[in-house]
Amino acid sequence: YDIDGLKAKLAGIKTEDNANLVRQKSRDFYWYSPTLKRQLDHVVGDLIVSPVSEQEVVRVLAAAHELGIPVTPRGTGTGNYGQAMPLSGGVVLDLSGMNKVLTVQPGRFVAEAGAVIADIDKVARPQAQEIRMHPSTYATASVGGFIAGGSGGVGSITWGGLRDAGNVIRLKVVTMEAKPRVLELTGDDLAKVAHAYGTNGIITEVEMPLGPAYPWTDLFLGFDSFERAAAFANLLGEADGIAKKNVAVIAAPAPQTYFLRHQDYMAPGQHVVVAVVADFAVDAALNLAAKEGAELLLRSDKLADEERRKLPPGFELTWNHTTLRALRVDPAITYLQVLYPFPDQVKLSASIAERFGDELISHLEFVRFDGKVTCFGLPMVRFTTEERLEEIMKIHEDMGAPIFNPHRYTLEEGGMKQTDAVQLAFKKEADPQGLLNPGKMIAWEDPSYDYNAGGTFLFKGLAAEASKA
Amino acid sequence: YDIDGLKAKLAGIKTEDNANLVRQKSRDFYWYSPTLKRQLDHVVGDLIVSPVSEQEVVRVLAAAHELGIPVTPRGTGTGNYGQAMPLSGGVVLDLSGMNKVLTVQPGRFVAEAGAVIADIDKVARPQAQEIRMHPSTYATASVGGFIAGGSGGVGSITWGGLRDAGNVIRLKVVTMEAKPRVLELTGDDLAKVAHAYGTNGIITEVEMPLGPAYPWTDLFLGFDSFERAAAFANLLGEADGIAKKNVAVIAAPAPQTYFLRHQDYMAPGQHVVVAVVADFAVDAALNLAAKEGAELLLRSDKLADEERRKLPPGFELTWNHTTLRALRVDPAITYLQVLYPFPDQVKLSASIAERFGDELISHLEFVRFDGKVTCFGLPMVRFTTEERLEEIMKIHEDMGAPIFNPHRYTLEEGGMKQTDAVQLAFKKEADPQGLLNPGKMIAWEDPSYDYNAGGTFLFKGLAAEASKA
Ligand SMILES: Cc1cc2nc3c(=O)[nH]c(=O)nc-3n(C[C@H](O)[C@H](O)[C@H](O)COP(=O)(O)OP(=O)(O)OC[C@H]3O[C@@H](n4cnc5c(N)ncnc54)[C@H](O)[C@@H]3O)c2cc1C
Ligand SMILES: Cc1cc2nc3c(=O)[nH]c(=O)nc-3n(C[C@H](O)[C@H](O)[C@H](O)COP(=O)(O)OP(=O)(O)OC[C@H]3O[C@@H](n4cnc5c(N)ncnc54)[C@H](O)[C@@H]3O)c2cc1C
Numbered sequence: 019y020d021i022d023g024l025k026a027k028l029a030g031i032k033t034e035d036n037a038n039l040v041r042q043k044s045r046d047f048y049w050y051s052p053t054l055k056r057q058l059d060h061v062v063g064d065l066i067v068s069p070v071s072e073q074e075v076v077r078v079l080a081a082a083h084e085l086g087i088p089v090t091p092r093g094t095g096t097g098n099y100g101q102a103m104p105l106s107g108g109v110v111l112d113l114s115g116m117n118k119v120l121t122v123q124p125g126r127f128v129a130e131a132g133a134v135i136a137d138i139d140k141v142a143r144p145q146a147q148e149i150r151m152h153p154s155t156y157a158t159a160s161v162g163g164f165i166a167g168g169s170g171g172v173g174s175i176t177w178g179g180l181r182d183a184g185n186v187i188r189l190k191v192v193t194m195e196a197k198p199r200v201l202e203l204t205g206d207d208l209a210k211v212a213h214a215y216g217t218n219g220i221i222t223e224v225e226m227p228l229g230p231a232y233p234w235t236d237l238f239l240g241f242d243s244f245e246r247a248a249a250f251a252n253l254l255g256e257a258d259g260i261a262k263k264n265v266a267v268i269a270a271p272a273p274q275t276y277f278l279r280h281q282d283y284m285a286p287g288q289h290v291v292v293a294v295v296a297d298f299a300v301d302a303a304l305n306l307a308a309k310e311g312a313e314l315l316l317r318s319d320k321l322a323d324e325e326r327r328k329l330p331p332g333f334e335l336t337w338n339h340t341t342l343r344a345l346r347v348d349p350a351i352t353y354l355q356v357l358y359p360f361p362d363q364v365k366l367s368a369s370i371a372e373r374f375g376d377e378l379i380s381h382l383e384f385v386r387f388d389g390k391v392t393c394f395g396l397p398m399v400r401f402t403t404e405e406r407l408e409e410i411m412k413i414h415e416d417m418g419a420p421i422f423n424p425h426r427y428t429l430e431e432g433g434m435k436q437t438d439a440v441q442l443a444f445k446k447e448a449d450p451q452g453l454l455n456p457g458k459m460i461a462w463e464d465p466s467y468d469y470n471a472g473g474t475f476l477f478k479g480l481a482a483e484a485s486k487a
Numbered sequence: 488y489d490i491d492g493l494k495a496k497l498a499g500i501k502t503e504d505n506a507n508l509v510r511q512k513s514r515d516f517y518w519y520s521p522t523l524k525r526q527l528d529h530v531v532g533d534l535i536v537s538p539v540s541e542q543e544v545v546r547v548l549a550a551a552h553e554l555g556i557p558v559t560p561r562g563t564g565t566g567n568y569g570q571a572m573p574l575s576g577g578v579v580l581d582l583s584g585m586n587k588v589l590t591v592q593p594g595r596f597v598a599e600a601g602a603v604i605a606d607i608d609k610v611a612r613p614q615a616q617e618i619r620m621h622p623s624t625y626a627t628a629s630v631g632g633f634i635a636g637g638s639g640g641v642g643s644i645t646w647g648g649l650r651d652a653g654n655v656i657r658l659k660v661v662t663m664e665a666k667p668r669v670l671e672l673t674g675d676d677l678a679k680v681a682h683a684y685g686t687n688g689i690i691t692e693v694e695m696p697l698g699p700a701y702p703w704t705d706l707f708l709g710f711d712s713f714e715r716a717a718a719f720a721n722l723l724g725e726a727d728g729i730a731k732k733n734v735a736v737i738a739a740p741a742p743q744t745y746f747l748r749h750q751d752y753m754a755p756g757q758h759v760v761v762a763v764v765a766d767f768a769v770d771a772a773l774n775l776a777a778k779e780g781a782e783l784l785l786r787s788d789k790l791a792d793e794e795r796r797k798l799p800p801g802f803e804l805t806w807n808h809t810t811l812r813a814l815r816v817d818p819a820i821t822y823l824q825v826l827y828p829f830p831d832q833v834k835l836s837a838s839i840a841e842r843f844g845d846e847l848i849s850h851l852e853f854v855r856f857d858g859k860v861t862c863f864g865l866p867m868v869r870f871t872t873e874e875r876l877e878e879i880m881k882i883h884e885d886m887g888a889p890i891f892n893p894h895r896y897t898l899e900e901g902g903m904k905q906t907d908a909v910q911l912a913f914k915k916e917a918d919p920q921g922l923l924n925p926g927k928m929i930a931w932e933d934p935s936y937d938y939n940a941g942g943t944f945l946f947k948g949l950a951a952e953a954s955k956a
Contacts, residue, residue: 124615126703126723126767127732146593146615147699178727184771185728205774227730230616230699241544256858258647259654261594261696298595298696368915389725391858411700 019087019108021064026083031074032115039244043092043110048100050341053404053425063090063104064159065400068112072192072200072222075111079198079220082109083453089194090455091216093163096155096164098425101167101215105457106479113162116222125228126187131162139231140211146267148231150177151185154337162221165189165212170262171372172333173229173265174385175255182481186212190223193448201448203481210444215429217455217462218445232296234263236281236332238316239307244269245368247289248382248393250310252364254293255384255391261296266336267378268292269371276343279329283316284332292314293354332338337396340381344398354408355422356395356414363392370417376400378410395419401465428461428475436459488556488577496550500543501584504536511838512561512579516570522873522894532559532573537581541589541669541691544580548667548689551578551607552922558663559924560685562601566626567807569896570684573928575948582631585691587719591616594697595656601632602691608700615698619646620654623730623806628790631690634658635844641733641763641802642698643709643854644724654707655681659692662917670917675857683897686924686931687914693861701765703732707785708776709757713738714837717851717862719757719779722739723762724853724860729772730765735805736848737761738840745812748798750769752785760783761801806865808851813867821876824891825864825883827851832861839886847879864888878932897944900931904938906930 026032034040044062048054064087082089088108095102104110113132113174119141120128127149129138136157139148151173159168163185170179177185189203191211202459203210212308212345241247244267251267251327254260274281284290295303297319304314316327335343344351351432358366372379379398384391397408404425413423426432429441442461445452454464457477460467467475494502503509513531517523533556538544551558557577564571573579582601589597599609608617618860620642622628628637634655636641639648646654658672659682670688672679680688709744710716713736723729724869742759742929743750753759760781764772766788775784787795804812813820827835840849848867853860868879873894878888895901898910911930914921926946927938937945 125699125765176727182728183726183775184768187770205770227728227765230594244790257652258855258858259647259651259655259696262771296594296696298656299653301656301674386727389727389860456519 019064020085020255021087023274024065024081024085024109024312028067028078030093031078032068032070034068034181035064039465040064040095042064043095044104046095046097046102048098048103048427050098050338050345050352051425052401053407054100054427058100058103058427061100061103061105061480062107063110064107066112069113070115072190075192075220076200077199077224078109078111078367079192079194080196083194083196083198086451086452086453088456091166091220093166093265094134095160095161095168096153097163098430099410099424101458102163103427105477112265117160120223122228123144127228128223128225129161129431131224132160135159135161135164137217142228143231146231147228149173150227150229151180151238152335154339155404156333161224161226162239166214166216166221166365169213170385172339174383175262175265175391176386177229178386180212181209184227185226186226189221189322191219191221191377191448193219195448195450209440210278210443213433213457214441215458217429217439217459218446219454231259232298233431234294235290235297236316236318237293237295237299237300237303237307237314238332239291239293239312240285241291242288243310244289244371244380245247245364247291248364248367250307250312251382251384252391252393253310254291254303254306257302257306258301262299262303264292264333264336265338266292266386267382268281268335268340272340272344272379272381276333276340276342276347278347280316282334288313289317292335293412294332308408313321318472330471337383341396341398350401351398352394352401353399353412354397354414355424356397357420357422359420360390360392361416362418366417366419367395369392370414370419373413373417374410426474428460430469431457488533489554490556493534493554493556493578495747497536497547499541499864500547500862501537503537504533509533509535509579512564514583515564515569515571515575517567517572517896519807519814520565520894521870522876523569526571527569528898530569530574530949531570532579533576535579535581536713537584538813539584539802541659544661544689544691545669546662546666547578547580548663549665552663552665552667552920554918555943556924557922557925560635560689562629562635563603563627565622565628566632567893568635568901570927571632573897574896574946580689582689583629585896586629589692594696595694597692598630599693600693604628604633606750609736612700614739615700615773616697618642619696620649621804623690623808624634625802629859630695631685634693635685635690635955638682638896639804639854642730644860645855646698647855650681651894652676653696654693655693657694658690660690660917661879662688663923664919678909680910682902683910684927686898686918686928687910688917688923701730701767703763704766705770705785706760706769706772706776706783707752707801708760708762708766708781709754709784710760710781711757712850713758714833715780715839716760717833717836719781720760720851720853721774721862722779723760723772726771726775729768731768731772732763733761733802733805734853735761736849736851737804737807737809740849741809741813741850745809745816746804747812747816750783757782757784761804763801798925807854808864810867813848819870820867821870822868822893823864823866823880823883823892825866826889826891827862828887828889829856829859829861829866831887834888835888836862836864839883839888842882842886843879895943897927897929899938900944
């Protein structure tokens with residue numbers, strides 16, 4: 019690519035080509051997956067470009083379009099599937115400098131896409147408000163990266179998933195054309211770019227709802243049986259009157275082995291529910307827990323300040339932070355993403371746990387899904403071979419639990435295993451040359467691809483880069 | 488009763504024995520039911536006593552206990568089943584003077600039991616908070632009366648019913664003994680007095696959660712078919728990301744005939760969904776509505792101020808306000824209270840509507856119930872005879888829709904048709920002489936009563952008073 023030509027066109031915009039820094043900003047948490055680690059380890063961009071305004075984004079996209087250089091957007095690079103990795107090299111468009119929180123009103127905020135979620139709350143909290151939903155990477159992830167690459171997380175037990183109507187209000191998006199357009203998307207149009215990995219537009223501004231910022235309490239509850247823990251978590255999820263942010267179940271021995279700073283609180287063999295509940299709902303939640311046979315292991319509101327400061331917030335033991343803590347102790351761990359569909363979620367997750375024994379450590383995250391409470395799973399798997407990993411996923415699907423494969427870098431393979439016609443149509447319009455985050459949308463790269471053939475999509479551009487490396 | 492003796496003991500506490508005022512404060516909205524109108528029309532107390540503090544309540548109960556005079560608590564008398572009517576005469580304990588809002592904190596408030604719900608919000612709103620759940624009698628009902636006599640209402644689509652854990656935090660209750668005790672109830676103990684019609688203790692103080700006070704918008708949406716209206720309401724109820732307070736369906740011709748101030752907005756034959764949605768979620772809700780074939784009839788946020796001032800808030804067309812508006816136009820209307828159990832609520836409510844044709848005008852209120860979205864019904868019935876009313880209820884139950892009979896003044900017949908062992912046990916402890924609101928708890932009056940025999944309980948004390956009258 020004509021990187022020097024590009025630099026010349028971008029006078030006044032911050033760029034970086036130091037090899038170490040470029041390598042660093044060309045990766046995310048893809049290494050959670052041994053498969054992606056093998057496939058993507060060599061991936062590296064040519065230049066980091068860090069715009070600080072919408073006008074600068076427009077200039078970058080126009081220049082890269084003219085020179086035919088791919089552009090891969092990046093928030094803060096906490097994605098898990100190589101989503102923000104530039105498979106064909108080119109520009110890594112670092113949006114973390116576009117981080118202004120523009121307005122906070124009752125029930126909503128407007129921020130630039132690169133704003134870190136925790137920083138949005140710093141502005142909202144003095145108004146007793148906070149973001150309704152966030153990944154467990156709250157402290158580091160950008161709000162634009164969450165919308166482009168995430169799916170839900172803390173808050174989803176109350177508000178459902180990011181995809182659900184009402185969870186994003188408005189997005190501003192810049193297209194990759196000779197004359198980039200700035201579009202405002204609302205309503206159904208949000209689906210064009212939400213969870214599209216930045217393949218069809220650069221999000222520059224986000225408007226999302228805010229919820230009430232209560233004092234929240236972390237509850238850790240121990241159970242002798244995994245199924246009873248799951249059944250309680252489900253009941254708590256369905257307890258409509260109890261204001262809550264998160265309900266997770268982590269099977270033994272993960273809490274004892276991987277939650278290093280919490281080990282003193284856990285007894286061997288206990289399956290642990292980590293719940294985040296409004297302070298005024300703690301009594302109601304504990305009352306329910308006692309009836310279901312739980313042992314109260316820890317409640318954050320009763321800790322001495324000194325003790326509390328030593329512990330991470332409860333949500334940083336949930337979602338993909340559970341996996342992260344496991345990986346830090348045991349690098350041979352990997353994970354899956356599973357849906358246990360309503361209404362069989364409790365029994366099904368317990369049968370699957372039993373089916374695999376020690377090879378899989380269960381981890382459930384309860385959410386609202388189409389108006390019902392059910393759970394996702396992020397089970398930890400003791401990795402042996404890629405073949406066995408495939409087999410484990412096959413068994414899940416055969417038992418009735420769909421997999422969202424976190425060992426694939428394409429939208430389709432990680433998601434619904436079919437073309438998203440809306441996103442594809444928008445890419446044709448907004449990125450006619452296919453320069454945005456190449457290789458991530460199979461429907462664009464290979465319209466005749468057969469998702470049912472059982473193979474793995476291999477992006478040609480990636481293969482070419484790999485042979486160069 | 489020795490009313491003069493009682494008055495002497497209550498020096499310094501406000502009492503009233505003007506016959507007109509006593510009659511007025513001895514009734515509620517029992518006349519919604521032709522059956523209750525026939526049974527209770529003559530009911531009247533002997534004296535109104537209006538304490539303004541917990542100490543005064545203690546004094547009243549001690550004195551009435553000593554003299555064996557029944558005490559029937561009353562908030563503001565908006566109940567529908569003669570709940571606050573003194574079936575054996577005696578004291579009407581008017582709690583509306585105990586109306587102080589004591590504290591408002593993030594997520595909760597404490598108020599005296601007689602505080603009108605709208606007045607609590609006047610204190611909470613400057614903190615961007617409001618009560619999470621209220622009856623449609625928001626502007627007039629007391630919070631203590633809601634807890635002792637209500638079941639849910641506006642807000643229940645998000646927070647479930649009053650009975651659900653977390654919807655009441657704490658109650659202060661005074662017992663009816665020689666030395667009345669003041670108890671603090673939390674957790675499971677709340678069920679002892681919640682929805683017990685004041686038969687086993689006088690609530691003096693209430694602590695309940697608050698939710699965020701958004702700018703709310705009323706949406707009126709028209710549908711050609713009742714089933715499609717119900718299906719949309721269900722979808723909106725299940726739309727987890729859309730912040731909302733109420734979702735009601737009112738079948739034609741009720742909106743056109745009974746919503747006098749809204750008639751200009753409705754076309755003949757339209758079945759109307761009245762939804763109350765946060766302003767920032769209106770777009771998402773309307774987008775869903777358009778896909779489901781709705782016609783937008785009215786959105787309150789787009790009305791000119793002058794226009795808006797002419798209309799009641801949307802929630803005052805829902806719950807038992809729908810019935811009230813019908814009764815004002817057509818006094819021959821009465822109503823039922825129905826549960827359409829998940830997951831068949833939409834089909835079942837439509838089949839029942841079809842089964843009865845013109846005799847019944849459907850009215851659904853969507854709620855969360857045990858974690859799932861389903862609906863209650865408050866159908867309007869063109870009354871002919873009490874026998875036919877019984878038949879209509881029987882047909883509902885045979886079709887799978889349980890009835891909470893609003894034509895009965897006892898707890899059991901209006902509710903679960905069985906003894907509530909917890910409330911009975913607490914009455915034995917807190918009101919050993921059975922002086923609190925006599926005649927409302929069958930389990931107390933006639934422990935061997937057979938709920939399955941198909942009869943109607945007739946309180947002996949009521950019969951005796953009637954013969955005097
Ligand atoms: C420990 C851990 C825990 C996690 N927990 C969760 C969780 O609970 N829920 C969840 O959903 N995810 C979770 N994730 C994944 C990830 O953290 C989130 O999705 C996060 O919100 C991504 O934000 P980011 O700024 O890091 O995005 P990045 O990783 O930088 O980018 C994510 C994707 O979005 C694209 N993108 C970024 N910014 C823009 C933009 N402005 N315009 C267009 N496209 C853009 C990128 O190209 C990439 O495809 C977790 C990851 C880790 C490592
Ligand atoms: C138009 C209309 C709409 C309505 N909509 C709803 C609705 O949406 N949801 C709903 O649940 N109800 C509804 N109701 C019923 C009623 O309005 C509510 O239940 C209301 O909250 C009752 O409050 P109140 O102060 O009027 O109670 P009252 O009618 O005065 O009393 C209700 C019961 O509680 C007892 N009581 C009152 N105060 C105390 C106390 N401090 N301690 C102990 N016992 C006490 C009384 O003895 C009586 O048994 C409606 C009624 C009408 C007429």
